[in-house]
Amino acid sequence: MQKAKLYIDSYQSGMFRDEIECDQGENLYDVLTRHGFMLQGAVCRGGGVCRGCQVYIAEEGMDCLACRYTVASEELHVAFGGIGSEHSILLALPEEQETSVHSLLSQNQKVGVAFDLGTTTIAAAVVRLDDGDIVSQAGCFNRQAAYGADVVSRIQYAGTKNVSGESGLSVMNRLLREDIESLMDTFLAEGIDKQQICRLCFSGNTTMIHFLLNRSVEGLAQYPFAPETLGGERFSYGDMEIQILAGRSAFVGADIVSGVRYLGLDQRQDYGCLIDLGTNGEIWILNRDRGVCTSTSCGPAFANSVSKGTVHGTTLLEELAKAYKTGKVDSTGLLREPYFSTGIPCGNILITQDAVRQIQLAKAAILTGIELAAYELHLPPEEINYVALAGGFGFHLDPEAAFTLGMLPETFRGCLHIVGNTSLLGAVHAVLHPEEMAELPAVLRESRVLDLSMNKNFQEFFLHRLHF
Numbered sequence: 164m165q166k167a168k169l170y171i172d173s174y175q176s177g178m179f180r181d182e183i184e185c186d187q188g189e190n191l192y193d194v195l196t197r198h199g200f201m202l203q204g205a206v207c208r209g210g211g212v213c214r215g216c217q218v219y220i221a222e223e224g225m226d227c228l229a230c231r232y233t234v235a236s237e238e239l240h241v242a243f244g245g246i247g248s249e250h251s252i253l254l255a256l257p258e259e260q261e262t263s264v265h266s267l268l269s270q271n272q273k274v275g276v277a278f279d280l281g282t283t284t285i286a287a288a289v290v291r292l293d294d295g296d297i298v299s300q301a302g303c304f305n306r307q308a309a310y311g312a313d314v315v316s317r318i319q320y321a322g323t324k325n326v327s328g329e330s331g332l333s334v335m336n337r338l339l340r341e342d343i344e345s346l347m348d349t350f351l352a353e354g355i356d357k358q359q360i361c362r363l364c365f366s367g368n369t370t371m372i373h374f375l376l377n378r379s380v381e382g383l384a385q386y387p388f389a390p391e392t393l394g395g396e397r398f399s400y401g402d403m404e405i406q407i408l409a410g411r412s413a414f415v416g417a418d419i420v421s422g423v424r425y426l427g428l429d430q431r432q433d434y435g436c437l438i439d440l441g442t443n444g445e446i447w448i449l450n451r452d453r454g455v456c457t458s459t460s461c462g463p464a465f466a467n468s469v470s471k472g473t474v475h476g477t478t479l480l481e482e483l484a485k486a487y488k489t490g491k492v493d494s495t496g497l498l499r500e501p502y503f504s505t506g507i508p509c510g511n512i513l514i515t516q517d518a519v520r521q522i523q524l525a526k527a528a529i530l531t532g533i534e535l536a537a538y539e540l541h542l543p544p545e546e547i548n549y550v551a552l553a554g555g556f557g558f559h560l561d562p563e564a565a566f567t568l569g570m571l572p573e574t575f576r577g578c579l580h581i582v583g584n585t586s587l588l589g590a591v592h593a594v595l596h597p598e599e600m601a602e603l604p605a606v607l608r609e610s611r612v613l614d615l616s617m618n619k620n621f622q623e624f625f626l627h628r629l630h631f
Contacts, residue, residue: 164188167234171200172242173303179240191241192216192230199341201304202229202243218243267291267298268354273361274298276350277590278343279418280367280375281305281441282314284555285339286587287346289355290594292362297591301349306338307374314370318380335374362597364406366590368416368443369393372407386616388413397601408593409603412612414458419445420607421589422553426582429454429606434542435549436533438571439585440556444529447610448536448547454610455539459532461525461556477559482509483522484564487631494630496523526570527628532615533572534624539613545574553585568631 165187170179185194195202202216216229221240229241268274272291279286288300310320310331321332351357365375372394373380382389394417395409410416419439428435431450439445444461448454486492486507491499496519498507506513537544550571552560562579565571571579593600615621 165237167236168238169194169234170238170240171195172240173200179242185234187234187236189234190230191218191232191234192228194234195229195241196309199306200243201306201308267296268359270356270359272359274355274359275362275364275594276347276360277587277594278346278363278365278367279584279587279590280339280365280371281418281555281586282368282371283308283312283441285342285346286584287343287350288587288591289350289360290591292595295591295595299350299353299355301346303342303346305371306342307335310334314368314383317374318370318384321374321380322384332374332377332379336377339371339374358402360403362404362406362594363400364408364590364593364597364600365394366408366417366421366586366593368418369410369413370416372410372417376407383413393417395602397597404597406593406597406600408590408600411456411603411607411610412458414443415445415447415456415612418586418589419447419456420603421593422551422582422585423447423449423607424600424604425585425589425592426551428549428551429604431549433548434540434546435551436536436547437551437553437585438529438533438557439554440529440552440560441554444532446529446532446536448533448540448542449606449610451606453540454606455536455613456610457532457536457613457615459528459615461529477556477561477564479514479518480522480568480570481561481564482507483514483519484561484567485509486514487567492519492631496520496629496631522568523629523631526565526568527625528615529570530572530628531621531624532613534628535615535618535620536613538620539611544572547575548578550575550579551582551585552579553582555584557581558583569628 167185167187169183169185171181171183172179173181183198217226218229219226219242221242222236268291272293275290275292277288277290283305284302285305286302288297290297307317311317317335321335323331325334369390370380370383373391376392378391382391390413393410394407396407398405408417408421410420419437422437422439423429426437428437428449429451434448434450436448440461443458445458447456491502491507493499498516498519503516506515558581566573566576
């Protein structure tokens, strides 16, 4: 059997850093997953249904589905979807910092590494401790995705054992540690000396923090969703100081707390709101005296509601907003003929009636979460003066499309700010100020956690927010 060499560009950076080998005639998706590469969005695991395993084949100059591609040549250059740009797992560096690590870091300078442990992706940044500059950053797919695209699937798997007798929890812990070690190896390969790294700080959702610490997630599997830990831990590992940032609840984790603290929402006299849109949507409305936080499902509907082609959810929202404005879909979400039968063609995607319904459910859940959190505070939405939109989905969301479809209150116009990966930015801040970030301020500890599934007003609010 003839062999083939594959050169992999995981981030569409133009650099094919990884080299792997396989037999000619093998399925590309099988080869990539066997070598530990996870394709974001490939929720059907190579079944050809979700169309989430799209890659770019440089030799052919075109995109294709990895699960439908056979390796037939001796050499292949494969680029994944642009995870750095589409999901905003990394931070924008000033132009003067976009140079070699060697020119940014002297031998005697100490650094810390900040991590954002996301459900889909893991991001890391190296920070100089003397001046706070970010000198390098990297990201990777969370390889746990092979066991489910969402945290619920992984929580369920954690309670099982594989054929080797290894517990699912141990598998989740091992994969996460291997991803972290891989990112650390990337930094070492760039010229950072291991002796220079004196602090690691981890932010992430509550489930990922449990997996990192190898703590049982049994309490997260069912109501009342009681986490075994909410982080807030500091300890030594060899010569390094390790800090695990604190979360607030099972579904409002350290990633959201980090964002709130980085933005200083807990210090404002007036009210601010953080909306983090990713696999889930987390919402926190607060000022320096009181607050309410909640979580609602949204990301999977945005990411996987297209029946033709592969498109990120933000693009789908923009196209749907255009279709609504041009009368192709009415305010109830009903596609008008001839589109009801065929769907609305938008470039290489097709918006179907089912896709519209999924978007309606997700956007109604987000708007309901915002309104109920404000309602719990007896706060008119117009009194919220600062609104931060964070997360991978939020970073690329066109605000006008969100307002057109009724995903955000109209009162948020004029005070909406796109803030990027605040979880990673919060972890960077914690690397520089570990004592300050060691414990939650009183307003965050005492903020009410709103469980929408148990809220008596949810159904009524939700049903009235389905329309565009």
